[in-house]
Amino acid sequence: MFIVMMRKAIFIGLFFVALPMGLMAQEALKADTIRTELQSEFLETVGDSTDLVVAGDGTSNWFISLSGGVNSLAAEANRDYDNFVDRARLSFRLAVGKWFTPVWGFRAQMGVGKLSGHSQLLNYYNIYDHLADHTTMPVEMLPYLSEKDGRTWFHRKFTYMDWSVNVMTDAVRWFTKEKKAVRLILSAGPGFAHAFASQGLSASNSFTFNGGIQLNVNLNERWDVFTEFQGTITDESFDSQIGGQPSRRNRPLEGYGGLTLGLSYKFGGRKFTRYAKVQPVTYESVRYMQPVTVVETPKEAPEEVVTSFAVRFFIDQYNIEEDQKLNIDRMARYLKKHPEARLELVGYADRETAYPSYNLKLSQRRVNTVRDYLVNECGIDPSRLIIDARGDTQRVYNEDYRWNRVVVMRLVENENNKE
Secondary structure, three states, X not given: OHHHHHHHHHHHHHHHHHHHHXXXXXXXXXXXXXXXXXXXXXXXXXXXXXOOOOOOOOOOOEEEEEEEEEEEEEOOOHHHOOOOOOOOEEEEEEEEEXXXXXXXXXXXXXXXXXXXXXXXOOOOOOOOOOXXXXXXXXXXXXXXXXXXXXXXXXXXXXXXXXXXXXXXXXXXXXXXXXXXXXXXXXXXXXXXXXXXXXXXXXXXXXXXXXXXXXXXXXXXXXXXXXXXEEEEEEEHHHHOOOOOOOOOOOOOEEEEEEEEEXXXXXXOOOOOOOOOOOOOOOHHHHHOOOOOOOOOOOOOOOOOOEEEEEEEOOXXXXXXXXXXXXXXXXXXXXXXXXXXXXXXXXXXXXXXXXXXXXXXXXXXXXXXXXXXXXXXXXXXXXXXXXXXXXXXXXXXOOOXXXXXXXXXXXXXXXXXXXX
C-alpha cells in the first residue's frame, strides 16, 4: 500500500513539474513561428545544403559527363591517301569536374577509342624496343599493305586511351552576368596518351596537350546535353611510326581530333558561392538564427516581431544574382501568406570602394532593383514596401567591408494590425 501511494505522489509531482515546462515550450514555439516557416521554405527551395554559404563545400556544381562520337588521326602521309572524315573511328569520353564560378571550372577526363591512318613504308620500326635490328619490317604488318598510285602504303590501325586535366571557361558569361540556357565552353590542358600494340608494332606513350570547344544546352537544374570538338596534340611516335614522305619536311608533332555528343549531370544542382565567409541570406543564417524575442507590452501596444535578411551584390554592381533571387522569392512568398506584413528595403555600399555621393546613388540603384523585382516579378503591392538608401554612411557589417554591398530586407509583422 505504501509503495502504491509513493508511486502516485511521484506521478503527481512530475505532472506539476512538466506543466510549466510545457507552457514555456508553447510560448517558445509561438515566438519562433517566423523562423520555422522561413526555414521550411528554404529547405523546400534549395534542399538541406550549405552550398550558398561556404565556397567549394558540398556537391554543388560537381558534374560527370559521358559522350561518344568519332575521332580521326592526323599523322604521317594520311592526307595524301584519304581525307580526315574517311579516317574517323569511334571514340568515347568520361569526364568529372566542378564549376567554381559561373565562368571558371575544371575537369579530369578519360578517353578511349580507335584510330587509323596511312603511311608509306618506313626505314625504322619499333625503335623503342630492345631489338638488334630496327630496319626489318614485322611480318604482322604484311596483311595491311596495299598499292596505290605506284606506291606501297601501310594501313595503321590501333586502339588508344588518353587522360587529361582541363581548365574550362564559359565564354558566354564573359559578356553577361545572367545565367543562359546555352553555353559556349572552352577548355584546354595537359594530358597523357597510350597507344596499344597492334600489327606487329609496339605500344607507345606520349605526353599530350588537349583543347576543346563545347556547345552546352541546359535541360534543367541537373542535366545538360552537349556537343563538343576536342583536339589532342601528341609527339610523332604516338602511332608507333616516325617519318613522313621523302619529298616533304617531317613534322615533329601529330595528333587526333573529333566530335562527340553527350550528357552531363550536376550533383547538388547549380548554386554558386559569391562570398568567401558569409551569405546573410542562406540556410545557415536561418538555421542558426536565434529565436525571435517577444517582448510583453501593454494591450494598447501589442507585440511586434521583426526579422531581417539581406541581398548581396558584387562590387560596383546592382543586378541581382541568381542565388539572391531565391532569397527575395522566399520573402515574397511570406508576404503573400501574411497580407498584414510590410517589408523595409534599405540599400548600402562599402565606403572603401568609391566616394560617398557615388555610393549613395549605387545603394539607391540596388534598392530600386530589389523593389522592382518584388513588384514586377513577384507581384507584391508597392505600397507594402518601405524604401531607403543610405550609401556608405552606415555599416551593416563591421567584420568585412565587402559584406556591406547589400540591400537589407526587414520584415515587419503586424504593423497595421494593432489592437
